[in-house]
Amino acid sequence: MTAEPHPARASESTSQYRPDIDGLRAIAVLSVLFYHVGFSTFAGGFVGVDVFFVISGFLITRLIYNEFEATGEFRFSRFYMRRARRLFPAMFATLFVTSIAAVIWFSPTDLERFGGALIHAVASLSNIFFWNESGYFDVDAQIKPLLHTWSLSVEEQYYIFWPAILVLLLKKTGTRWTFAVLIALGLLSFLLNLDVASQDSRVLNQALPFTTGWFSEERASIFFLTPFRVFEFVIGGVLVWGVRKRPGSALFHAAATLIGL
Known part of the structure:
Protein backbone atom coordinates (compact mmCIF):
# COMPACT_ATOMS: atom_id res chain seq x y z
CA MET A 1 0.00 0.00 0.00
CA THR A 2 1.08 3.57 -0.65
CA ALA A 3 0.05 6.49 1.48
CA GLU A 4 -1.97 9.30 -0.05
CA PRO A 5 0.02 12.55 -0.41
CA HIS A 6 -0.73 15.12 2.25
CA PRO A 7 -2.79 18.03 0.85
CA ALA A 8 -0.27 20.50 2.24
CA ARG A 9 2.32 19.07 -0.13
CA ALA A 10 0.17 19.54 -3.19
CA SER A 11 1.86 22.82 -4.14
CA GLU A 12 5.26 21.18 -3.97
CA SER A 13 4.23 18.31 -6.27
CA THR A 14 2.61 20.66 -8.79
CA SER A 15 5.36 23.31 -8.80
CA GLN A 16 8.22 21.67 -10.62
CA TYR A 17 11.74 22.99 -10.49
CA ARG A 18 12.57 25.21 -13.47
CA PRO A 19 16.29 25.20 -14.36
CA ASP A 20 15.62 27.76 -17.10
CA ILE A 21 14.50 30.23 -14.43
CA ASP A 22 17.75 29.68 -12.53
CA GLY A 23 19.54 30.49 -15.79
CA LEU A 24 17.51 33.68 -16.09
CA ARG A 25 18.43 34.54 -12.51
CA ALA A 26 22.11 34.12 -13.40
CA ILE A 27 21.75 36.54 -16.32
CA ALA A 28 20.01 39.06 -14.05
CA VAL A 29 22.64 38.74 -11.30
CA LEU A 30 25.54 39.17 -13.73
CA SER A 31 23.85 42.17 -15.33
CA VAL A 32 23.51 43.94 -11.98
CA LEU A 33 27.03 42.93 -10.90
CA PHE A 34 28.68 44.18 -14.10
CA TYR A 35 26.65 47.40 -13.89
CA HIS A 36 27.95 48.12 -10.39
CA VAL A 37 31.52 47.20 -11.37
CA GLY A 38 31.24 49.88 -14.06
CA PHE A 39 31.46 48.00 -17.36
CA SER A 40 30.13 50.40 -20.01
CA THR A 41 28.58 47.52 -21.96
CA PHE A 42 26.30 46.89 -18.95
CA ALA A 43 25.29 50.50 -18.36
CA GLY A 44 21.68 49.31 -18.26
CA GLY A 45 22.46 46.28 -16.12
CA PHE A 46 20.25 47.49 -13.29
CA VAL A 47 17.34 46.12 -15.34
CA GLY A 48 18.35 42.78 -13.80
CA VAL A 49 16.40 43.87 -10.72
CA ASP A 50 13.29 44.26 -12.87
CA VAL A 51 13.87 40.74 -14.19
CA PHE A 52 13.98 39.45 -10.60
CA PHE A 53 10.62 41.05 -9.85
CA VAL A 54 9.10 39.39 -12.93
CA ILE A 55 10.55 36.04 -11.83
CA SER A 56 9.10 36.49 -8.34
CA GLY A 57 5.73 37.36 -9.82
CA PHE A 58 5.75 34.14 -11.81
CA LEU A 59 7.02 31.79 -9.09
CA ILE A 60 4.86 33.09 -6.24
CA THR A 61 1.71 33.32 -8.36
CA ARG A 62 2.33 29.79 -9.68
CA LEU A 63 2.84 28.44 -6.16
CA ILE A 64 -0.37 30.05 -4.87
CA TYR A 65 -2.44 29.15 -7.93
CA ASN A 66 -1.28 25.53 -8.01
CA GLU A 67 -1.96 24.96 -4.31
CA PHE A 68 -5.37 26.60 -4.50
CA GLU A 69 -6.26 24.61 -7.62
CA ALA A 70 -5.20 21.34 -6.00
CA THR A 71 -6.67 21.82 -2.52
CA GLY A 72 -9.21 24.66 -2.76
CA GLU A 73 -7.31 26.62 -0.13
CA PHE A 74 -3.96 28.24 0.58
CA ARG A 75 -1.95 27.85 3.79
CA PHE A 76 -0.60 31.32 4.52
CA SER A 77 1.36 30.23 7.60
CA ARG A 78 3.26 27.63 5.63
CA PHE A 79 3.96 30.14 2.85
CA TYR A 80 5.41 32.72 5.23
CA MET A 81 7.47 30.17 7.11
CA ARG A 82 9.06 29.06 3.84
CA ARG A 83 9.80 32.66 2.86
CA ALA A 84 11.36 33.32 6.28
CA ARG A 85 13.59 30.23 6.09
CA ARG A 86 14.72 31.24 2.62
CA LEU A 87 15.40 34.94 3.26
CA PHE A 88 16.14 35.61 6.91
CA PRO A 89 19.38 33.64 7.52
CA ALA A 90 21.27 35.38 4.72
CA MET A 91 19.68 38.74 5.46
CA PHE A 92 20.50 38.77 9.16
CA ALA A 93 24.03 37.50 8.51
CA THR A 94 24.52 40.41 6.12
CA LEU A 95 23.09 42.90 8.59
CA PHE A 96 25.31 41.55 11.38
CA VAL A 97 28.57 41.69 9.42
CA THR A 98 27.75 45.08 7.93
CA SER A 99 26.93 46.48 11.38
CA ILE A 100 30.34 45.47 12.70
CA ALA A 101 32.06 47.16 9.75
CA ALA A 102 29.95 50.29 10.19
CA VAL A 103 30.83 50.59 13.89
CA ILE A 104 34.53 50.30 13.04
CA TRP A 105 34.75 52.65 10.07
CA PHE A 106 31.79 55.05 10.02
CA SER A 107 31.72 58.56 11.46
CA PRO A 108 29.00 59.25 14.06
CA THR A 109 26.81 60.94 11.43
CA ASP A 110 27.16 58.10 8.95
CA LEU A 111 26.63 55.56 11.73
CA GLU A 112 23.38 57.27 12.70
CA ARG A 113 22.19 57.05 9.09
CA PHE A 114 23.24 53.41 8.98
CA ASN A 127 12.93 51.07 0.10
CA ILE A 128 10.87 53.82 1.77
CA PHE A 129 13.86 54.89 3.87
CA PHE A 130 16.11 55.28 0.83
CA TRP A 131 13.32 56.89 -1.16
CA ASN A 132 13.19 59.61 1.48
CA GLU A 133 16.94 60.09 1.04
CA SER A 134 16.71 59.76 -2.76
CA GLY A 135 20.45 59.26 -3.23
CA TYR A 136 20.80 55.93 -5.00
CA PHE A 137 22.47 57.47 -8.06
CA ASP A 138 24.53 59.97 -6.04
CA VAL A 139 28.02 59.72 -4.54
CA ASP A 140 26.35 59.23 -1.15
CA ALA A 141 25.50 55.69 -2.24
CA GLN A 142 29.12 54.75 -1.47
CA ILE A 143 28.44 55.11 2.25
CA LYS A 144 25.12 53.27 2.22
CA PRO A 145 26.13 49.62 2.63
CA LEU A 146 22.51 48.51 3.06
CA LEU A 147 21.24 50.30 -0.02
CA HIS A 148 20.74 47.04 -1.87
CA THR A 149 18.15 45.95 0.72
CA TRP A 150 15.60 48.24 -0.93
CA SER A 151 14.75 45.52 -3.45
CA LEU A 152 14.39 42.92 -0.70
CA SER A 153 11.91 45.21 1.04
CA VAL A 154 9.90 45.52 -2.17
CA GLU A 155 9.87 41.70 -2.41
CA GLU A 156 8.78 41.33 1.22
CA GLN A 157 5.99 43.87 0.79
CA TYR A 158 4.89 41.90 -2.26
CA TYR A 159 4.87 38.71 -0.16
CA ILE A 160 2.59 40.40 2.37
CA PHE A 161 -0.09 41.65 -0.02
CA TRP A 162 0.02 39.46 -3.13
CA PRO A 163 -1.07 36.10 -1.60
CA ALA A 164 -4.06 37.69 0.12
CA ILE A 165 -5.15 39.52 -3.05
CA LEU A 166 -4.70 36.47 -5.26
CA VAL A 167 -6.48 34.01 -2.96
CA LEU A 168 -9.36 36.43 -2.46
CA LEU A 169 -9.73 36.84 -6.23
CA LEU A 170 -9.57 33.10 -6.86
CA LYS A 171 -12.21 32.41 -4.21
CA LYS A 172 -14.61 35.19 -5.15
CA THR A 173 -14.21 35.57 -8.91
CA GLY A 174 -12.67 32.43 -10.37
CA THR A 175 -9.71 32.00 -12.67
CA ARG A 176 -10.79 34.14 -15.63
CA TRP A 177 -11.69 37.18 -13.58
CA THR A 178 -8.54 36.78 -11.50
CA PHE A 179 -6.51 36.97 -14.71
CA ALA A 180 -8.45 40.05 -15.84
CA VAL A 181 -8.04 41.84 -12.52
CA LEU A 182 -4.28 41.14 -12.51
CA ILE A 183 -4.02 42.65 -15.99
CA ALA A 184 -5.94 45.72 -14.76
CA LEU A 185 -3.62 46.09 -11.74
CA GLY A 186 -0.57 45.85 -13.99
CA LEU A 187 -1.89 48.46 -16.40
CA LEU A 188 -2.78 50.78 -13.52
CA SER A 189 0.75 50.46 -12.11
CA PHE A 190 2.33 51.08 -15.51
CA LEU A 191 0.15 54.14 -16.14
CA LEU A 192 1.12 55.41 -12.69
CA ASN A 193 4.76 55.17 -13.77
CA LEU A 194 4.04 57.19 -16.92
CA ASP A 195 2.06 59.81 -15.01
CA VAL A 196 4.74 60.38 -12.35
CA ALA A 197 7.52 60.29 -14.97
CA SER A 198 5.78 63.18 -16.75
CA GLN A 199 6.95 65.36 -13.79
CA ASP A 200 3.57 66.95 -13.07
CA SER A 201 1.60 63.81 -12.01
CA ARG A 202 -1.49 65.52 -13.37
CA VAL A 203 -3.78 62.49 -13.42
CA LEU A 204 -2.72 61.24 -9.98
CA ASN A 205 -3.03 64.67 -8.38
CA GLN A 206 -6.51 65.16 -9.83
CA ALA A 207 -7.67 61.70 -8.76
CA LEU A 208 -6.04 61.82 -5.32
CA PRO A 209 -5.32 65.47 -4.40
CA PHE A 210 -3.77 64.52 -1.06
CA THR A 211 -0.83 62.94 -2.93
CA THR A 212 0.25 66.28 -4.43
CA GLY A 213 3.98 66.70 -3.84
CA TRP A 214 4.53 63.13 -2.70
CA PHE A 215 6.44 62.11 -5.81
CA SER A 216 8.37 65.28 -6.59
CA GLU A 217 11.50 63.12 -6.88
CA GLU A 218 10.11 61.30 -9.89
CA ARG A 219 13.02 58.99 -10.66
CA ALA A 220 13.53 57.97 -7.03
CA SER A 221 9.81 57.34 -6.53
CA ILE A 222 9.55 55.11 -9.60
CA PHE A 223 12.75 53.28 -8.64
CA PHE A 224 12.10 52.58 -4.96
CA LEU A 225 8.38 52.38 -4.27
CA THR A 226 6.39 49.17 -4.58
CA PRO A 227 3.28 50.55 -6.38
CA PHE A 228 5.50 51.47 -9.32
CA ARG A 229 6.85 47.90 -9.44
CA VAL A 230 3.51 46.11 -9.35
CA PHE A 231 3.31 45.84 -13.14
CA GLU A 232 6.54 43.81 -13.15
CA PHE A 233 5.16 41.31 -10.64
CA VAL A 234 1.96 41.18 -12.71
CA ILE A 235 3.91 40.37 -15.88
CA GLY A 236 5.34 37.35 -14.09
CA GLY A 237 1.97 36.47 -12.59
CA VAL A 238 0.01 36.42 -15.85
CA LEU A 239 2.74 34.27 -17.41
CA VAL A 240 1.44 31.48 -15.17
CA TRP A 241 -1.60 31.41 -17.44
CA GLY A 242 0.57 32.03 -20.51
CA VAL A 243 2.70 28.95 -19.85
CA ARG A 244 -0.41 26.79 -19.80
CA LYS A 245 -1.70 28.20 -23.09
CA ARG A 246 1.60 28.42 -24.98
CA PRO A 247 1.85 26.80 -28.43
CA GLY A 248 3.75 23.53 -28.65
CA SER A 249 5.85 24.69 -31.60
CA ALA A 250 9.61 24.41 -31.02
CA LEU A 251 10.08 27.33 -33.43
CA PHE A 252 7.80 29.50 -31.32
CA HIS A 253 9.75 28.59 -28.16
CA ALA A 254 13.11 29.39 -29.81
CA ALA A 255 11.80 32.72 -31.13
CA ALA A 256 10.31 33.67 -27.77
CA THR A 257 13.60 32.85 -26.04
CA LEU A 258 15.60 35.05 -28.41
CA ILE A 259 13.13 37.92 -28.09
CA GLY A 260 13.21 37.61 -24.30
CA LEU A 261 16.99 37.74 -24.18
Missing part, protein backbone atom coordinates in the same frame (compact mmCIF):
# COMPACT_ATOMS: atom_id res chain seq x y z
CA GLY A 115 21.20 52.71 12.11
CA GLY A 116 18.12 54.10 10.42
CA ALA A 117 18.74 51.94 7.36
CA LEU A 118 19.27 48.88 9.58
CA ILE A 119 15.98 49.34 11.43
CA HIS A 120 14.07 49.88 8.20
CA ALA A 121 15.70 46.83 6.59
CA VAL A 122 14.57 44.62 9.48
CA ALA A 123 11.07 46.09 9.17
CA SER A 124 11.01 45.49 5.38
CA LEU A 125 10.77 49.24 4.78
CA SER A 126 14.25 50.14 3.56
Whole structure:
Protein backbone atom coordinates (compact mmCIF):
# COMPACT_ATOMS: atom_id res chain seq x y z
CA MET A 1 0.00 0.00 0.00
CA THR A 2 1.08 3.57 -0.65
CA ALA A 3 0.05 6.49 1.48
CA GLU A 4 -1.97 9.30 -0.05
CA PRO A 5 0.02 12.55 -0.41
CA HIS A 6 -0.73 15.12 2.25
CA PRO A 7 -2.79 18.03 0.85
CA ALA A 8 -0.27 20.50 2.24
CA ARG A 9 2.32 19.07 -0.13
CA ALA A 10 0.17 19.54 -3.19
CA SER A 11 1.86 22.82 -4.14
CA GLU A 12 5.26 21.18 -3.97
CA SER A 13 4.23 18.31 -6.27
CA THR A 14 2.61 20.66 -8.79
CA SER A 15 5.36 23.31 -8.80
CA GLN A 16 8.22 21.67 -10.62
CA TYR A 17 11.74 22.99 -10.49
CA ARG A 18 12.57 25.21 -13.47
CA PRO A 19 16.29 25.20 -14.36
CA ASP A 20 15.62 27.76 -17.10
CA ILE A 21 14.50 30.23 -14.43
CA ASP A 22 17.75 29.68 -12.53
CA GLY A 23 19.54 30.49 -15.79
CA LEU A 24 17.51 33.68 -16.09
CA ARG A 25 18.43 34.54 -12.51
CA ALA A 26 22.11 34.12 -13.40
CA ILE A 27 21.75 36.54 -16.32
CA ALA A 28 20.01 39.06 -14.05
CA VAL A 29 22.64 38.74 -11.30
CA LEU A 30 25.54 39.17 -13.73
CA SER A 31 23.85 42.17 -15.33
CA VAL A 32 23.51 43.94 -11.98
CA LEU A 33 27.03 42.93 -10.90
CA PHE A 34 28.68 44.18 -14.10
CA TYR A 35 26.65 47.40 -13.89
CA HIS A 36 27.95 48.12 -10.39
CA VAL A 37 31.52 47.20 -11.37
CA GLY A 38 31.24 49.88 -14.06
CA PHE A 39 31.46 48.00 -17.36
CA SER A 40 30.13 50.40 -20.01
CA THR A 41 28.58 47.52 -21.96
CA PHE A 42 26.30 46.89 -18.95
CA ALA A 43 25.29 50.50 -18.36
CA GLY A 44 21.68 49.31 -18.26
CA GLY A 45 22.46 46.28 -16.12
CA PHE A 46 20.25 47.49 -13.29
CA VAL A 47 17.34 46.12 -15.34
CA GLY A 48 18.35 42.78 -13.80
CA VAL A 49 16.40 43.87 -10.72
CA ASP A 50 13.29 44.26 -12.87
CA VAL A 51 13.87 40.74 -14.19
CA PHE A 52 13.98 39.45 -10.60
CA PHE A 53 10.62 41.05 -9.85
CA VAL A 54 9.10 39.39 -12.93
CA ILE A 55 10.55 36.04 -11.83
CA SER A 56 9.10 36.49 -8.34
CA GLY A 57 5.73 37.36 -9.82
CA PHE A 58 5.75 34.14 -11.81
CA LEU A 59 7.02 31.79 -9.09
CA ILE A 60 4.86 33.09 -6.24
CA THR A 61 1.71 33.32 -8.36
CA ARG A 62 2.33 29.79 -9.68
CA LEU A 63 2.84 28.44 -6.16
CA ILE A 64 -0.37 30.05 -4.87
CA TYR A 65 -2.44 29.15 -7.93
CA ASN A 66 -1.28 25.53 -8.01
CA GLU A 67 -1.96 24.96 -4.31
CA PHE A 68 -5.37 26.60 -4.50
CA GLU A 69 -6.26 24.61 -7.62
CA ALA A 70 -5.20 21.34 -6.00
CA THR A 71 -6.67 21.82 -2.52
CA GLY A 72 -9.21 24.66 -2.76
CA GLU A 73 -7.31 26.62 -0.13
CA PHE A 74 -3.96 28.24 0.58
CA ARG A 75 -1.95 27.85 3.79
CA PHE A 76 -0.60 31.32 4.52
CA SER A 77 1.36 30.23 7.60
CA ARG A 78 3.26 27.63 5.63
CA PHE A 79 3.96 30.14 2.85
CA TYR A 80 5.41 32.72 5.23
CA MET A 81 7.47 30.17 7.11
CA ARG A 82 9.06 29.06 3.84
CA ARG A 83 9.80 32.66 2.86
CA ALA A 84 11.36 33.32 6.28
CA ARG A 85 13.59 30.23 6.09
CA ARG A 86 14.72 31.24 2.62
CA LEU A 87 15.40 34.94 3.26
CA PHE A 88 16.14 35.61 6.91
CA PRO A 89 19.38 33.64 7.52
CA ALA A 90 21.27 35.38 4.72
CA MET A 91 19.68 38.74 5.46
CA PHE A 92 20.50 38.77 9.16
CA ALA A 93 24.03 37.50 8.51
CA THR A 94 24.52 40.41 6.12
CA LEU A 95 23.09 42.90 8.59
CA PHE A 96 25.31 41.55 11.38
CA VAL A 97 28.57 41.69 9.42
CA THR A 98 27.75 45.08 7.93
CA SER A 99 26.93 46.48 11.38
CA ILE A 100 30.34 45.47 12.70
CA ALA A 101 32.06 47.16 9.75
CA ALA A 102 29.95 50.29 10.19
CA VAL A 103 30.83 50.59 13.89
CA ILE A 104 34.53 50.30 13.04
CA TRP A 105 34.75 52.65 10.07
CA PHE A 106 31.79 55.05 10.02
CA SER A 107 31.72 58.56 11.46
CA PRO A 108 29.00 59.25 14.06
CA THR A 109 26.81 60.94 11.43
CA ASP A 110 27.16 58.10 8.95
CA LEU A 111 26.63 55.56 11.73
CA GLU A 112 23.38 57.27 12.70
CA ARG A 113 22.19 57.05 9.09
CA PHE A 114 23.24 53.41 8.98
CA GLY A 115 21.20 52.71 12.11
CA GLY A 116 18.12 54.10 10.42
CA ALA A 117 18.74 51.94 7.36
CA LEU A 118 19.27 48.88 9.58
CA ILE A 119 15.98 49.34 11.43
CA HIS A 120 14.07 49.88 8.20
CA ALA A 121 15.70 46.83 6.59
CA VAL A 122 14.57 44.62 9.48
CA ALA A 123 11.07 46.09 9.17
CA SER A 124 11.01 45.49 5.38
CA LEU A 125 10.77 49.24 4.78
CA SER A 126 14.25 50.14 3.56
CA ASN A 127 12.93 51.07 0.10
CA ILE A 128 10.87 53.82 1.77
CA PHE A 129 13.86 54.89 3.87
CA PHE A 130 16.11 55.28 0.83
CA TRP A 131 13.32 56.89 -1.16
CA ASN A 132 13.19 59.61 1.48
CA GLU A 133 16.94 60.09 1.04
CA SER A 134 16.71 59.76 -2.76
CA GLY A 135 20.45 59.26 -3.23
CA TYR A 136 20.80 55.93 -5.00
CA PHE A 137 22.47 57.47 -8.06
CA ASP A 138 24.53 59.97 -6.04
CA VAL A 139 28.02 59.72 -4.54
CA ASP A 140 26.35 59.23 -1.15
CA ALA A 141 25.50 55.69 -2.24
CA GLN A 142 29.12 54.75 -1.47
CA ILE A 143 28.44 55.11 2.25
CA LYS A 144 25.12 53.27 2.22
CA PRO A 145 26.13 49.62 2.63
CA LEU A 146 22.51 48.51 3.06
CA LEU A 147 21.24 50.30 -0.02
CA HIS A 148 20.74 47.04 -1.87
CA THR A 149 18.15 45.95 0.72
CA TRP A 150 15.60 48.24 -0.93
CA SER A 151 14.75 45.52 -3.45
CA LEU A 152 14.39 42.92 -0.70
CA SER A 153 11.91 45.21 1.04
CA VAL A 154 9.90 45.52 -2.17
CA GLU A 155 9.87 41.70 -2.41
CA GLU A 156 8.78 41.33 1.22
CA GLN A 157 5.99 43.87 0.79
CA TYR A 158 4.89 41.90 -2.26
CA TYR A 159 4.87 38.71 -0.16
CA ILE A 160 2.59 40.40 2.37
CA PHE A 161 -0.09 41.65 -0.02
CA TRP A 162 0.02 39.46 -3.13
CA PRO A 163 -1.07 36.10 -1.60
CA ALA A 164 -4.06 37.69 0.12
CA ILE A 165 -5.15 39.52 -3.05
CA LEU A 166 -4.70 36.47 -5.26
CA VAL A 167 -6.48 34.01 -2.96
CA LEU A 168 -9.36 36.43 -2.46
CA LEU A 169 -9.73 36.84 -6.23
CA LEU A 170 -9.57 33.10 -6.86
CA LYS A 171 -12.21 32.41 -4.21
CA LYS A 172 -14.61 35.19 -5.15
CA THR A 173 -14.21 35.57 -8.91
CA GLY A 174 -12.67 32.43 -10.37
CA THR A 175 -9.71 32.00 -12.67
CA ARG A 176 -10.79 34.14 -15.63
CA TRP A 177 -11.69 37.18 -13.58
CA THR A 178 -8.54 36.78 -11.50
CA PHE A 179 -6.51 36.97 -14.71
CA ALA A 180 -8.45 40.05 -15.84
CA VAL A 181 -8.04 41.84 -12.52
CA LEU A 182 -4.28 41.14 -12.51
CA ILE A 183 -4.02 42.65 -15.99
CA ALA A 184 -5.94 45.72 -14.76
CA LEU A 185 -3.62 46.09 -11.74
CA GLY A 186 -0.57 45.85 -13.99
CA LEU A 187 -1.89 48.46 -16.40
CA LEU A 188 -2.78 50.78 -13.52
CA SER A 189 0.75 50.46 -12.11
CA PHE A 190 2.33 51.08 -15.51
CA LEU A 191 0.15 54.14 -16.14
CA LEU A 192 1.12 55.41 -12.69
CA ASN A 193 4.76 55.17 -13.77
CA LEU A 194 4.04 57.19 -16.92
CA ASP A 195 2.06 59.81 -15.01
CA VAL A 196 4.74 60.38 -12.35
CA ALA A 197 7.52 60.29 -14.97
CA SER A 198 5.78 63.18 -16.75
CA GLN A 199 6.95 65.36 -13.79
CA ASP A 200 3.57 66.95 -13.07
CA SER A 201 1.60 63.81 -12.01
CA ARG A 202 -1.49 65.52 -13.37
CA VAL A 203 -3.78 62.49 -13.42
CA LEU A 204 -2.72 61.24 -9.98
CA ASN A 205 -3.03 64.67 -8.38
CA GLN A 206 -6.51 65.16 -9.83
CA ALA A 207 -7.67 61.70 -8.76
CA LEU A 208 -6.04 61.82 -5.32
CA PRO A 209 -5.32 65.47 -4.40
CA PHE A 210 -3.77 64.52 -1.06
CA THR A 211 -0.83 62.94 -2.93
CA THR A 212 0.25 66.28 -4.43
CA GLY A 213 3.98 66.70 -3.84
CA TRP A 214 4.53 63.13 -2.70
CA PHE A 215 6.44 62.11 -5.81
CA SER A 216 8.37 65.28 -6.59
CA GLU A 217 11.50 63.12 -6.88
CA GLU A 218 10.11 61.30 -9.89
CA ARG A 219 13.02 58.99 -10.66
CA ALA A 220 13.53 57.97 -7.03
CA SER A 221 9.81 57.34 -6.53
CA ILE A 222 9.55 55.11 -9.60
CA PHE A 223 12.75 53.28 -8.64
CA PHE A 224 12.10 52.58 -4.96
CA LEU A 225 8.38 52.38 -4.27
CA THR A 226 6.39 49.17 -4.58
CA PRO A 227 3.28 50.55 -6.38
CA PHE A 228 5.50 51.47 -9.32
CA ARG A 229 6.85 47.90 -9.44
CA VAL A 230 3.51 46.11 -9.35
CA PHE A 231 3.31 45.84 -13.14
CA GLU A 232 6.54 43.81 -13.15
CA PHE A 233 5.16 41.31 -10.64
CA VAL A 234 1.96 41.18 -12.71
CA ILE A 235 3.91 40.37 -15.88
CA GLY A 236 5.34 37.35 -14.09
CA GLY A 237 1.97 36.47 -12.59
CA VAL A 238 0.01 36.42 -15.85
CA LEU A 239 2.74 34.27 -17.41
CA VAL A 240 1.44 31.48 -15.17
CA TRP A 241 -1.60 31.41 -17.44
CA GLY A 242 0.57 32.03 -20.51
CA VAL A 243 2.70 28.95 -19.85
CA ARG A 244 -0.41 26.79 -19.80
CA LYS A 245 -1.70 28.20 -23.09
CA ARG A 246 1.60 28.42 -24.98
CA PRO A 247 1.85 26.80 -28.43
CA GLY A 248 3.75 23.53 -28.65
CA SER A 249 5.85 24.69 -31.60
CA ALA A 250 9.61 24.41 -31.02
CA LEU A 251 10.08 27.33 -33.43
CA PHE A 252 7.80 29.50 -31.32
CA HIS A 253 9.75 28.59 -28.16
CA ALA A 254 13.11 29.39 -29.81
CA ALA A 255 11.80 32.72 -31.13
CA ALA A 256 10.31 33.67 -27.77
CA THR A 257 13.60 32.85 -26.04
CA LEU A 258 15.60 35.05 -28.41
CA ILE A 259 13.13 37.92 -28.09
CA GLY A 260 13.21 37.61 -24.30
CA LEU A 261 16.99 37.74 -24.18
